[in-house]
Amino acid sequence: MLVVAGSLLSAIQMLHAQDGKGAAGPAEHSNLADFVHRAPPQPTEIWLRAAGGRIYDNWWDALDRRKPEGTHPAYPGAGKRTGANTWRCVECHGWDYNGKDGLYGSGERYTGIKGIRGAVGRDVNRIAALLRAEPHSYKRELINDEEVQRVAIFVSRGQDNADRLIDLKTGTARGDPVRGAGLFQTTCAACHGFDGRALDWGAAKEPAYVGTEANKFPHEVLHKIRNAHPGVVMINLRGFPLQDAIDVLAFARTLPSK
Incomplete structure (x- = not known):
């Protein structure tokens, strides 16, 4: 199981690091690439x-x-x-x-x-x-x-009507961070780690972790929680109640930003 998990994380990190030209290397024709770029036979x-x-x-x-x-x-x-x-x-x-x-x-x-x-x-x-x-x-x-x-x-x-979900001035998500922690730890943490710092989109001197992004750009993070980030292997919560995504966002804002 450790080997499988490590291989999956490597594939995820490879796709996160791509330059916008699509999946690279061995994953190009894999089920992972299909999940990222293709449609299911009968889309719901x-x-x-x-x-x-x-x-x-x-x-x-x-x-x-x-x-x-x-x-x-x-x-x-x-x-x-x-x-x-x-x-x-x-x-x-x-x-x-x-x-x-x-x-x-x-x-x-x-x-x-x-x-x-x-x-x-x-x-x-x-x-x-x-x-x-x-x-x-x-x-x-x-x-x-x-x-x-x-x-x-x-x-x-x-x-999603974010006007009633996120305070425009403060960025505060109107969710339950405790409940969001449980959702994050059992789904998102598989790739992002329990503290949200397993993946970094920033530069060496200015990291961009889950906590960083959730505090700077809560509306964008909500959109990605609901739909996933394009071009990478990422789950989304579109099939779950909207409140789940808001609770995850509320928790994500408590995670380290550095």
Whole structure:
């Protein structure tokens, strides 16, 4: 069992360390790579919502595609971002899905673009058509029809109303950290460790652990708890009650940030 666990952790760490071009090495054609980038034979509604959330986050990592070149032609001139990141849905619409009326109402992520909250409950095919048309302009060579449907399903039926779950000023998650500890220790800790520091996304002098991210970017962490981080082996809690994810986030904010 120790060998199996060690091998799995090595594979997970390898995928976490990739450069956005998809799984590398032996895992490329493995079940792990299928889990990360492929769809099940009969996708459930729960899977489709989570998969759409990952595409919303970063579609080329989620789908194992090349990064788009240049800045998105519709990215506002007043925006401060350039390059591939401007092709991400989240870059304009935000981790709270409120766009200019939420987290991205000011600062370096401000674009003046509204969020997607108004699209909750809308017809999925209509949303998919909007993603194809200008200003979004996601052509089939970038994201195919089936994948666009996943995004549309997420937009219509997968958004969580973070306004009532996370305090916008303090970032405090309105959950039970004690209950969240039990969920974290029996699921998330398999990869992140009991203290959330087994994986580090930061630099040597500025680490980025679970606790670091949960305190700096609680809305983003909630999105990833619910949908997983695109392009890596990570479970998500989409199939469980939303309160479970909030409780995990509340606990994650108690973990070490250094």
